[in-house]
Amino acid sequence: MLFRAEITIKLKNGMLDPEAATIKNALKHLGYECRSVKQAAIFKLEFEADSRQNATDVAEGMCRRLLANPIIHDYDIELV
Amino acid sequence: MKIAILRFGGSNCDLDVQKAxxxxxxxxxxxxYKEVLEGFDGVIIPGGFSYGDYLRAGAIAAxxxxxxSVREMAEDGKPILGICNGAQILSESHLVPGTFTLNQYPKFVCKWVKLLKIGRSPFTTFSSEIVNLPIAHKEGRxxxxxxxxxxxxxxxxxxxxYVDDNGRPTSSANPNGSRDNIxxxxxxxxxxxxMMPHPERASEKLLGSVDGNVIFESMISYMNTL
Structure with a gap:
């Protein structure tokens, strides 16, 4: 079966995000005051798996082994 | 006694390390990186931008x-030194704890820094407490x-x-926002x-400092004892 997964990799709560801080500043220059700005990476993947559970396991493996760095990242997996 | 200097797509300090x-x-x-790593007594992973720093610096090469093979050599007790991108590759490989990520002020920092020797290691068996080396990175925090x-x-x-002129790990001496100036x-x-600093860029008088040599010399002495 073909599965589509959307994986979001984001910094753990409380982690410094210098890029987001810079973007928040740039928004301020344009007149937009934000209390906070966070950014995340989204991976959209298509792959074959035997079952929904198997597809989730595969996506988990991808996050653990490459896509996320466990020291700084949290991730969400959504099967579409 | 022979040292392997690894090359990945995007390594660019390999020849400097070799010359030093x-x-x-x-x-x-x-x-x-596609070759077999065999018959070496130590490994240096040089700096650069392996795989364009895609995903995270060092993530792909790791x-x-x-x-x-590097992991197996590490388990055998052989010395493995990662410099700058090499350090990022080692942390992404979980061969050292922690991680190196985007600098506190998200820009490339290229400057000389003073480093205080803290822990004992086979790479720091020299006598001086402080060494002057350059850094050149954007993901070194x-x-x-x-x-x-x-x-x-x-x-x-x-x-x-990272320390100031008086050897103190102050926030102004911290070039990238590293935890505890590490x-x-x-x-x-x-x-x-x-290590994020580049010892090979301080290996000849012409480069402004020869402080980096003590790190390589320590590594070589250690290999001679194995």
Missing amino acids: LNNLGAETELVW RTKIMQ FVVPSQLLKELYENDQVVFK AAVSNLEKNVLA
């Missing part, structure tokens, strides 16, 4: 097959959870800190060292 080591009389060989940081101190794994960290066994 050859100046000290060490036998070296450049090893492309998952190559040759890094499995050392991040480590508090509990792990405590363990690093208990186990003597913090090897260098510039280099080792594994528990001390034979794997990940």
